[in-house]
Amino acid sequence: MIKINFSHSEDFLNRYENSVITEILLPSFNAMVLTVPIVVQERISEIFTDEFIRDLILCSADELYEKIITIYDHLHELSERYCLEYYLKDINLDSSVISMPIRRIIDQRRIRDVHERVIAELQLLSNERQSIHLPLLINNMRGTTVASEIKIQLTLLNSMKSGYYKLTDDIKSLYPNWVNEFANLFNYNSMSRVFGREITNGINLDVCPYCNNEDIETINEKGAEARPDLDHFFPKSKFPFLALTLSNLIPAGTRCNQKYKKSKSMFGYIHPYIDGINQYTLFNFNYSFDEGRNIDAISITINNTNSELDNNLSLFRVEATHNKNNVKNWFLKLEERYQLLSNTDQLNETLNNNNSLLTILDVDIQQSPTKEQYQKLKIDALNFLSGRNYEMAD
Structure with missing residues (x-):
């Protein structure tokens, strides 16, 4: 749902390449190739050159599907x-x-x-x-x-x-043994013990990008260390050769990763390092307080984007997770504050001042959705009530 600006420092990339690729993956891969029949060696080596393996691990997100096609269309026993x-x-x-x-x-x-x-x-x-x-x-x-x-x-x-x-x-x-052992070459667990926390720290997300709702802040305090799941956008069970690929690793909430997404192949879905929801109005707010002001009177729905992003919104149950009680309670308070404000001369002054929007209406329009829970909903709610067109920050 939320687009992430994906990047790692040059120092990190150099250390990752040296430790993960040069010292471990390449020697293991080349040793495996020597164990298979010559005819199979030739087919594997035609694709998996040292240069290709390095690029496979360090490629950008928009190259991932191309890598899948290259490997699975050439080595059919792997795809089967x-x-x-x-x-x-x-x-x-x-x-x-x-x-x-x-x-x-x-x-x-x-x-x-x-x-x-x-x-x-x-x-x-x-x-x-x-x-x-x-x-x-x-x-x-x-x-x-x-x-x-x-x-x-x-x-x-x-x-x-x-x-x-x-x-x-x-x-x-x-x-063949080499096919069954192929996934073991790309040892995610070993890598994540060394680099997992550094990866999540480097991407610096506080909120799950799939739902913009679940807290995934990395905790670095000694004795309380914790980091979010690193989801494989293209799951490692189906695409083991992408298990170590940095652009395939996405910090995500446990609910989205383990309950909703699981091992879905993700063909036809939007990768959050490539795209996400934009300024298009996503959320609708339906309510009637004739029988009392309570969250049971509120229903939040989403608009179709008429794109592959709709598949993401459905898979990660975005409508359901934005109808939670805490979200509805927030909207109830926003609507109440806004109605009180609309009866005063301070409405336009508040709407024109970012600090007032934050302190009075509890909407920080300068905050990124990567740092603020259900930020897209907050912006849409403010626009819904005010009739204005505030834009969500990057």
């Missing part, structure tokens, strides 16, 4: 093992198959036609990429012509394409 939804992205299967009726004979014929077409597409993909998992899936799908069983199979395939399917340990064991 770690991100099946990317591997299957070109298979034509509409999610409506889940609700497809199968009672009538014509419907049963229709779902069998879909079934046969999908099997043919899977077989082509399997042959082209020498798939490990798909032959098992295809054999299972070919084993039935019963409409109800076909529907179950297509629903399972849809879950794979949607990113909700996890390979079983038995399936994982079929992949």
Whole structure:
């Protein structure tokens, strides 16, 4: 929701590159390559040169998807093992198959036609990429012509394409050792113990950028040290080669990271180092105090932005988290103060003075949403009541 100005000091970048890349990652990666067959070595080395690995770890946020394409379109066994939804992205299967009726004979014929077409597409993909998992899936799908069983199979395939399917340990064991051990090369836990706090200190966020609500301030006082989650925008479970990439690490609230986002691939979502909500009015305020001034009379809704940002707002439950009692209580007090002020000669004077806005109406329009909880809502609320166009600070 909130755009972050992402940067690290030159000193930090030099130390990070030397410690994480030069001393650990490159030697480990090159040692792994020597353990695989020559033909596989050639394919890995064609992509993962030392220069590419350095750039992979230090690239900007707008290059991340390009890195995913480069790696997964070249080393298909990695995408099949770690991100099946990317591997299957070109298979034509509409999610409506889940609700497809199968009672009538014509419907049963229709779902069998879909079934046969999908099997043919899977077989082509399997042959082209020498798939490990798909032959098992295809054999299972070919084993039935019963409409109800076909529907179950297509629903399972849809879950794979949607990113909700996890390979079983038995399936994982079929992949070469280098594929299964690939994620261990990019050891996030080891890195975060050394650099985690320094990363969150450097980015200097006090509020979760996904919801602009949850407190994530880093505490550095000795004995009370704490830092927020470092979310992998593209999750390391699906894109292990981005586990150490600085532009893929975002300080975030536990609720947004662990409850809402989890391991979603984030294709079609806005990266907060690239973009975020702007001066567009996001929040609407609906209330009627005819039956008393209380928070139950207040409803806060959000406008669609008609962009990929709407996916973020939905995923991180921004409307729900801005209908919390503490937010509604703040708006209730703001509305009360504003109405009292509107009956005096001080209204325009207050609205024209930033210090008065802060002390009287509790809206600091000079504060960044990276430092102030639900700051976008506060600015929108002030504009809603006053009819003015105050802008949110960077």
